[in-house]
Amino acid sequence: MNAKEQALREEICLIGRLMHQKQYIDGSAGNISARLDDNRILSTPSGLAKGFMSPDQLIIVDMDANRIDEPNDANRHLVPTSEVLMHLECYRQREDVQGVVHAHPQTAVALTLVGYDFRRCIIPETVIILGMVPTTPYATPASAENRDAIRNLIAEHDAIMLAHHGSLTVAGSVWDAYLRLETLEHSAKTLFMAAQLGGPRELPAHQVQKLLGAAPPARAGAPGRPGAFC
Numbered sequence: 001m002n003a004k005e006q007a008l009r010e011e012i013c014l015i016g017r018l019m020h021q022k023q024y025i026d027g028s029a030g031n032i033s034a035r036l037d038d039n040r041i042l043s044t045p046s047g048l049a050k051g052f053m054s055p056d057q058l059i060i061v062d063m064d065a066n067r068i069d070e071p072n073d074a075n076r077h078l079v080p081t082s083e084v085l086m087h088l089e090c091y092r093q094r095e096d097v098q099g100v101v102h103a104h105p106q107t108a109v110a111l112t113l114v115g116y117d118f119r120r121c122i123i124p125e126t127v128i129i130l131g132m133v134p135t136t137p138y139a140t141p142a143s144a145e146n147r148d149a150i151r152n153l154i155a156e157h158d159a160i161m162l163a164h165h166g167s168l169t170v171a172g173s174v175w176d177a178y179l180r181l182e183t184l185e186h187s188a189k190t191l192f193m194a195a196q197l198g199g200p201r202e203l204p205a206h207q208v209q210k211l212l213g214a215a216p217p218a219r220a221g222a223p224g225r226p227g228a229f230c
């Protein structure tokens, strides 16, 4: 095992602990992965509490979701995360993606339960960090349906809500994918509070133009097309 793989194993365990502490996941929910190279993805296994993993419990899969590492006896029974197909779809479509995080952030998920549309320009920093956040149609958790649900969205978006289920965030590192999850849930809490106080107001169009001109979000769908963006 090289130093990069060891560092990623430790980083993924740290992210799992933070997700548990911040209540973005419960029980054995959620999954985290990072790209090791063109054909190897380091991933959390199915069924373990992600807040209490050790680095040796992470497993390596190829781009067809086959386990390809050589586990010790204690970890031989572990299998890839049930959402592995969704993770692989992100890596397959996006060469820039080095990390993927799936969680169940309560406020953001609650907003999908009532049909809230996140694709609005309300909080400037959220617009810059996440871009527009679409919500997929409902898909059965832990099935190939989630891969299909994000298939037409992941090329253009770094954060996606899975209706009635959870979040998906991607980035150029697994740590940044986690930070996008933090931003997503923090924004959702703010929007929820604003809704209780009478409803959030959108930024004026000229302010959105200024915002995008100053620091356009990394993904397409935004720069130069603010009309389509918000």
Ligand SMILES: [Zn+2]
Pocket (backbone or CB within 6 Å): 029, 030, 102, 103, 104, 141, 142, 165, 166
């Ligand atoms: Zn889930």
